[in-house]
Amino acid sequence: MIVVEQLSKTYAPGQAPALDQVSLSIPDGAIYGILGRSGAGKSTLLRCLNLLERPSAGRILLDGEDLTALSDIELRRQRQRIGMIFQGFNLLHSRNVFDNIAVPLEIARVSKTQRHARVRELLDLVGLSDKAQAFPSQLSGGQKQRVGIARALAARPAYLLSDEATSALDPQTTASILELLRDINRQLGLTIVLITHELEVVKSICDHAASLAHGRLVEAGSIAQLLANPDSSLGRSLLPGYSTPLGNDALDLSFFDNLLATPVLNELKQQGVELNLLASGIESVGGRQVGRLRVAFRQPGDELKLNQVVAFLKQRGVRVERS
Amino acid sequence: MNRVIDWNEIFQLVLTATGETLYMVLLAGLFTLLIGLPLGVLLFISRSDGLFPMPRLSKGLGGLVNLGRSLPFVVMLIALIPLTRLVVGTTLGSTAAVVPITIGAFPFFARIVENALDEVDKGRIEAILAMGGDVWHVIFKVLLPEALPALLAGITLTLVMLIGFSSMAGVIGGGGLGDLAIRYGYQRFNNQVMVATVVVLVILVQSVQSLGDRLVRSLAHRR
Numbered sequence: 001m002i003v004v005e006q007l008s009k010t011y012a013p014g015q016a017p018a019l020d021q022v023s024l025s026i027p028d029g030a031i032y033g034i035l036g037r038s039g040a041g042k043s044t045l046l047r048c049l050n051l052l053e054r055p056s057a058g059r060i061l062l063d064g065e066d067l068t069a070l071s072d073i074e075l076r077r078q079r080q081r082i083g084m085i086f087q088g089f090n091l092l093h094s095r096n097v098f099d100n101i102a103v104p105l106e107i108a109r110v111s112k113t114q115r116h117a118r119v120r121e122l123l124d125l126v127g128l129s130d131k132a133q134a135f136p137s138q139l140s141g142g143q144k145q146r147v148g149i150a151r152a153l154a155a156r157p158a159y160l161l162s163d164e165a166t167s168a169l170d171p172q173t174t175a176s177i178l179e180l181l182r183d184i185n186r187q188l189g190l191t192i193v194l195i196t197h198e199l200e201v202v203k204s205i206c207d208h209a210a211s212l213a214h215g216r217l218v219e220a221g222s223i224a225q226l227l228a229n230p231d232s233s234l235g236r237s238l239l240p241g242y243s244t245p246l247g248n249d250a251l252d253l254s255f256f257d258n259l260l261a262t263p264v265l266n267e268l269k270q271q272g273v274e275l276n277l278l279a280s281g282i283e284s285v286g287g288r289q290v291g292r293l294r295v296a297f298r299q300p301g302d303e304l305k306l307n308q309v310v311a312f313l314k315q316r317g318v319r320v321e322r323s
Numbered sequence: 324m325n326r327v328i329d330w331n332e333i334f335q336l337v338l339t340a341t342g343e344t345l346y347m348v349l350l351a352g353l354f355t356l357l358i359g360l361p362l363g364v365l366l367f368i369s370r371s372d373g374l375f376p377m378p379r380l381s382k383g384l385g386g387l388v389n390l391g392r393s394l395p396f397v398v399m400l401i402a403l404i405p406l407t408r409l410v411v412g413t414t415l416g417s418t419a420a421v422v423p424i425t426i427g428a429f430p431f432f433a434r435i436v437e438n439a440l441d442e443v444d445k446g447r448i449e450a451i452l453a454m455g456g457d458v459w460h461v462i463f464k465v466l467l468p469e470a471l472p473a474l475l476a477g478i479t480l481t482l483v484m485l486i487g488f489s490s491m492a493g494v495i496g497g498g499g500l501g502d503l504a505i506r507y508g509y510q511r512f513n514n515q516v517m518v519a520t521v522v523v524l525v526i527l528v529q530s531v532q533s534l535g536d537r538l539v540r541s542l543a544h545r546r
Contacts, residue, residue: 050453072457079455090450093546094468103464104454137546155454 002026002049002159002193007058009044009215018044019055020215026193026208028158031185033206034195035234041215042195046161049193050082051075062159080108083152087164089144091136097147098123098132104155122150126180142173149180153188160184162194166201178205203238207286210234223286227256230319239319240283240292246323249300250278251310254319255291264316265295273309274298330515336503337519343417344499344527347489351424352482359429359481360474362388363436364462374448375458391430396488399427400495420497424488432481439473440466472542479535483528490524500524 002025009019018041026032036042047053049060051067060067062078070078083104091100101122105115123129126146136144145165152160162181166174182205185192196202202209210220211234219226219234226235239254246252255262265275275295282291297306306322313320362384368374369381394402400423407414407422443466451461467474490501500520508517 052453076455084453088446090446107454107456107460135545
C-alpha cells in the first residue's frame with residue numbers, strides 16, 4: 001500500500017505550490033487513476049511516489065516505510081520495487097529491445113542466465129518475442145510502450161507508476177496498452193498508479209480514482225464510491241452523459257450493476273407515476289455495468305410529486321440528477 | 324641557395340616527418356581522451372542541476388577548462404616549456420611536444436564531451452534512476468552509450484585539431500610535418516618539400532574525417 005500524507009511541493013519560493021497538502025492512500029492490487037488537467041500537479045505527484053521529485057513537505061509511505069527518510073542506498077533498493085513507464089517511453093536507443101528490458105536486471109545484479117530467461121518471459125508477456133533484436137527506432141509507438149512495460153516489470157516490482165503512458169498513442173493502440181495493463185494487474189496482482197488527462201483511461205481500467213486541480217486533491221476514492229455519491233463531480237463525469245442539457249421536469253437516472261435487474265420503474269408505475277423515456281444507454285465504468293436513463297416526468301410542474309419520486313429512487317440506490 | 328634534392332630524399336624526409344606527426348597525434352590523442360573524457364563527464368554531472376551536483380567543483384573545473392582554451396596554442400607551446408622539461412626531461416623532439424599538445428587539446432575535448440552528454444534525453448536518465456540505478460549506472464548505461472555517435476564526431480574533430488597542433492610543434496623543434504615545412508619550405512624555400520607536406524597533411528585530415536564520419540553514420544544507422 002502506498003500512503004501519501006500531506007504532500008506539498010514548491011519549486012521556487014513565492015511561487016504557487018505544484019502540490020498542496022495532498023493525502024491519499026492507494027490500496028494493494030488497485031488500478032488507481034489520477035486525473036487532472038495539465039499543470040494540475042499530477043505529474044509532480046506521481047514523480048514524488050518514487051522520489052524522482054523530492055517533496056517540500058509530507059511523507060510517502062510504501063508498505064509503511066517512509067521513502068523520504070531513506071538513505072540513498074535504501075531508496076535505490078525501494079525503487080527496484082516500483083516500476084515506471086513514461087509518455088515518451090524513454091528507451092535506450094543504443095540497446096536493442098532485449099537489452100533494454102534487461103537493464104533493471106543488470107542494476108539488480110541478476111546473473112546473465114537468469115536475465116536471459118526473465119527477458120524471454122517478459123517478451124512473451126508483452127507479445128514482442130519476434131522483436132528481441134530490433135532497436136527502439138524500428139518500433140511503433142505501441143511496441144515501444146510494450147518494451148517500456150516489459151522493462152518496468154523486469155525486476156518483479158510490486159508497484160507500477162504510469163506517467164501518461166498512453167497519451168502519445170492513437171486510440172486503438174491506447175486500448176491495447178490499457179488492456180495489457182489490466183491483464184498485468186490481474187495476473188501479477190501488481191498495483192498500478194497512473195496519471196492521465198483522459199477520462200476514458202480511468203473509465204476503462206481504473207477501480208480507484210482521484211482528481212487534482214491546482215495542486216490540490218479534489219476528490220478520491222473507489223470508482224464504486226464515487227459513482228454512488230451524487231455530490232461527486234468525478235463520479236458524474238465518469239458516467240455516460242448526454243449532450244443536451246437536462247430539462248425542468250426531467251431526471252437522469254443511473255443504475256449500477258446490482259440494480260440492473262430491479263424493476264424500479266415498474267414499481268413507480270404501480271404507484272401511479274408515469275415517466276417518459278427520453279434516452280437510455282449502458283456503459284461499463286471500471287469494470288462495472290452502468291445503465292443510464294433520461295426520463296421526463298409526466299405531470300409537469302408538480303414539484304411535490306417529483307420530489308417524492310426522487311426520494312423513492314434514491315432510497316432504492318439509483319443515482320438521480322435533476323436540473 | 325636552392326639545393327637540388329632528389330625525390331627519393333624528399334620521400335624519406337616526408338615519411339619520417341609523417342611518422343613523427345602520427346606519433347604525436349596518436350599519443351596526444353590517447354592522453355586527451357584519457358583526461359578529457361572523465362573530465363567532461365565530471366563537468367556534466369557536477370552541474371548544479373546535474374546528477375551529482377558539486378557547484379564549487381563544477382565552477383572551478385569550468386574556469387580551468389576555459390583558461391586552457393583561452394590561450395592561443397603557440398603561446399601555450401612556449402609557456403609550457405618548463406612543465407614539459409619536468410615531465411619528459413627534455414623540451415625537444417616529438418615526445419616532448421606531446422605534453423603541450425595534450426594540454427592544449429583536453430580542455431577542448433572535455434567541453435565537447437560535456438555538450439554531447441547534455442544532448443542525451445533527460446527522460447532516459449530518469450528511467451534509469453527510477454529503476455534504482457545510481458550515478459555509475461547512469462554514466463555507463465545511458466550517458467556514454469547514448470552519446471556515442473556525438474562522442475565519436477567529437478573525437479574526429481579533436482584529432483583533426485591535434486594534427487594542426489602537432490604541426491605547430493615545429494616551432495619548438497618538435498619534429499613532424501610542421502617542423503619539416505618550417506625548416507625546408509620556409510627557411511630554405513624548398514617548394515617540393517613544402518608541396519609534399521601540404522599534400523600529406525590534407526590526406527591525413529581527409530582520412531581521419533571520413534573514417535570518423537563513416538563510424539558515426541554506421542552507429543546512427545542502427546539506432
